[in-house]
Amino acid sequence: MKKHHVIYIFFFNLPFADIAYGQFTYGTTGLLHMPTADMQRDKTVMTRASYLDVAAAPGEWSYNTWNYYLNLTIFPWLEVGYVCTLLKMAVPELQLHNKFRNQDRHFAVRLRLWKESWWKPWTPQVVLGTNDPGMSSHSNGFGSASATGNDYWNRYYLAMSKHFSWKKVADIGVHVAYLYNRRELNHYNGLVIGANLRFNLPESSFGNKL
Secondary structure, eight states: OOOOOEEEEEEEEEESOSOOOOOTTTSSSBSSSSBOSOOOOTTEEEEEEEEEOGGGSOTTOOSOEEEEEEEEEEETTEEEEEEEEEEEEEEGGGTEEEEEEEEEEEEEEEEEEEOTTSSSTTOOEEEEEEESOSOOOSBOSSSSBOSSOOOTTOEEEEEEEEEEEETTTEEEEEEEEEEEOOOSSSOOOEEEEEEEEEEOOOTTOHHHHO
16 A cells, blocks of 8 residues: 655635635645545635655656645636646756656646535535646656646546534534546546544634644
């Protein structure tokens, strides 16, 4: 089993949301690797940078790297992101070996199809999303060029999320998603299930931010 190491470098949230939730690896709202149907508050802007252990990257990766991204929730039902991941390239004529010389770039889009509890209190929220759906980088960083994109972070998903209150102490989120990607190595296709817990502390409290 791969061990995932992600170091959170910085967080910047502008200007209309008190708190936001993001996904380090893919630059979109969700859990660490799993998408959820949670959405940011309207007009939330997020930017982050993270150190990614090789185990947190796609199967083609053979080294630790970094990523950074800009994420914008344009409407309560639409979130878009632009994600860059640093690539190492060898340049023999310059005597540069395994140096960060390029970056993989991709877009992400999330569309809320159904809001939680719209019809009945038990109905979940539903989001359709994708990362790296088409062209990404003009060079894949592993020794050959690609004019059509490498789809390192490619995935399509349909996610559902439902939240429950636990004795007014905490909020429990239960998430189910179906994933599909076109990558040749390490296909993460199929059903995934996750959960998270958030204590009901004041929005401005240190404990809640932590």
